């Protein structure tokens with residue numbers, strides 16, 4: 606593993622990647638021009654009838670699969686690692702490459718849409734949700750896992766219109782699981798319907814969280830204090846898997862009861878929010894109020910009772926906002 610601790614490594618469109626990935630086959634259809642209803646409507650992905658954003662969602666699934674193949678292949682290979690907001694906030698050439706791959710394909714097909722991407726935002730692009738159709742993308746969620754070859758690694762693509770999340774697509778690259786949800790149409794993993802658990806109390810629940818990139822003593826004290834309080838209530842366990850999006854997919858899948866975190870971003874939350882809601886779950890702000898995907902904090906659970914109980918126990922760790 607090669608570590609490059611300089612602030613950033615410019616890699617977009619580098620010869621390394623063109624050479625390195627020429628044998629990757631894009632999934633069929635992922636790169637095609639607007640077709641069918643989308644073409645009739647000027648290529649904005651809005652179908653003439655039925656589901657208004659079907660073409661967009663189909664494209665997202667194809668791109669997540671293609672990107673996932675790239676990530677899976679790169680997982681086993683040597684990586685050039687750089688850091689972002691802290692020495693534990695990692696980024697690799699593959700993060701940049703995959704984000705560029707996804708956004709350029711979407712921009713070609715849906716030229717009027719807007720984009721929020723983790724790596725473009727780090728590079729200075731604005732992170733603002735407007736009423737325009739907007740794609741919210743995490744090219745590799747679980748970059749630290751990816752660097753260490755620890756399996757939970759995902760590609761996450763969310764889509765919002767009028768600031769409302771319409772669909773979410775998350776691809777677990779190593780387990781080859783495709784999580785999808787369309788507003789009002791349920792949540793699925795590889796076509797199988799997902800349902801959250803009905804656990805209402807902290808006692809006996811299995812809770813997931815993530816650490817976030819700050820490691821100063823005050824932040825760690827708050828982080829550990831929050832864990833300690835939940836464990837005092839006799840939660841069965843707390844797990845940290847290194848990928849916020851996949852942890853949230855576990856809540857949607859009903860294999861864990863709740864998730865909370867300070868320090869995640871809109872690209873960690875966008876797709877997963879639709880998936881959890883469509884699996885019957887709830888997401889709120891850690892203050893107990895409505896979710897704001899730009900606020901860098903969340904509690905998600907199968908029931909509102911459990912989400913509120915957890916929120917009541919949490920002390921705030923301030924990560925600012927994405928916008």
Ligand code: IPD
Nearest residue numbers: 746747748815817847848849869
């Ligand atoms: C991060 C991971 C991590 C979580 C961070 C996320 P990234 O995403 O999900 O587990 O603690 O808050 O931002 O950087 O790997 O895409």
